Amino acid sequence: MNMVYKIAYLEDQEAGSIKRNIEQQGFEVTHVLPQKSFEETLNQIQQINAHLLLMDFRLHAGAPHFNAPPFAQFFRSQVIEQGVSLPIVVISSENNISDYYRDYTSLDLFDFAVDKETFLNKTKKYCSLFNELINGYQSLKNRQAVQGKKIGPEILNVPEELKLRIDSRLLDTLSMHKYQTDPFMMSGLLLSSFVKPIGILIGPDVLSARLGISKESQDWNNLLNQLDEFKYSGIYSKTYDRWWAHGIEIWWKLNFPSAQTLRRLTASERCKLISEKYGFNQLIGLEKQPSSNSTRFWTVCSGSFKPLDPVDGFEIAKDINNSPWLDPQYYSFDHLINASLKVLEKLKEHELERFKDKVRRG
Structure with missing residues (x-):
């Protein structure tokens, strides 16, 4: 019970x-x-x-x-x-x-x-x-109660193929005394700086962008089954569906060895290759947003969560305390055009100028 x-x-x-x-x-x-x-x-x-x-x-x-x-x-x-x-x-x-x-x-x-x-x-x-x-908390406290037992990457259930590819800066941070001795600190670090944001792990929206395929596709769940090996299964995985970012790239190389990397392909090219490989006929390729030029999607707009190629985005200034293993964040032009001054102020200085210039040029 x-x-x-x-x-x-x-x-x-x-x-x-x-x-x-x-x-x-x-x-x-x-x-x-x-x-x-x-x-x-x-x-x-x-x-x-x-x-x-x-x-x-x-x-x-x-x-x-x-x-x-x-x-x-x-x-x-x-x-x-x-x-x-x-x-x-x-x-x-x-x-x-x-x-x-x-x-x-x-x-x-x-x-x-x-x-x-x-x-x-x-x-x-x-x-x-x-x-x-x-x-x-209970798991972390139990580990910390064992004298000399260090909390390590095992709580993340890292797939064997990725153990040598985990960002060393995250591992170094995990080993710091304040995280090793306080369940709250360790839990907070993992939730806010590892599981939730875009970086070592990616969520469904970013996964959709990187595969170039709409989550509304009837075969979307069938596709996810093909990626199961690289689905995150560590702490907080029951609440947040996440995949190992490097794992998705490994999966692509293994299954599409003669194709270009995902990053170089358009959404329609990715969708076509995946559909042909697995015989899925119900996958829908993502389309570009009104003011974007590229469908080589790799991330999502931080405001609308719609797929975005970083070259079409405007980078948000990174918090100096932000974890260095996280990916840059972007807003799309379509989101910014109706955004408040408070949102615009989040952009890097040169990105704000680039946005203003694009507005002036119409």
Whole structure:
């Protein structure tokens, strides 16, 4: 019989549909009201023996000291003092919660942040993530409890063919003391800098772009079966469908040895070769966007998630703290033409000038 995981839901209003939806996914949820002090609130959470802390971003209107960030900071400080280490997920009715999340990421406070509307629409997905966060923490803590046992690439389940191709900068970062000794730090690194972004792993949208084939194709799932060897199966793979980027290139070389590399082919050329190889007659090739020139897709627009050849994109300035093993990010011209000044300011300086020049030239 599987263990029922317990979630402490810290919320100063009615728990309502959030609590009901999570319980329908098999969790035990206890609504915790913020107390007069952080210590009293922490004591309540510990009495529940919770496996995960879910908390609203704004607690006690008019008492900002009890909003999520300061309490999470207090909670995280108890790792050393009391050994308290749980996943913390922040949830909010504010649509821009991801902006707040980014603001506090550097403080190592939250494992994940999501707005309530998105959560209610995709409860099953996020509850899957809850399961993986809990299991991930427990697995990492168990490994760390064994004196001298180092947490290494085995938690990523790297295919044999790729073990020598994993970016050494990621492996060096994983070996750092702060990640080896703190499950939260290790979990956060893997989720935010390895599993979710485009880099060593790629998601369905980028995979579609690199194969030049629409995910709406009737034979899309049949095609995915051919790539199963290089599907990611490590930590957080039950929530996020990912594939090893280098693995897809190896798969191409093995199955299309006389063809050019994927990067050099147009979407229609990729689609034609794959269809002929596997006898799929229900694959749809991707088409270029209105203001693009190329269908040699390799990534997606960071705003619209539509396929994009980087030569048609405008590169986003990279956060200096960003993981160096990640791919550059781009916006398409079609997305930027209607974008706000805040979005435009994310571009590299010379890319912003290039965009303005293209607008002037019509």
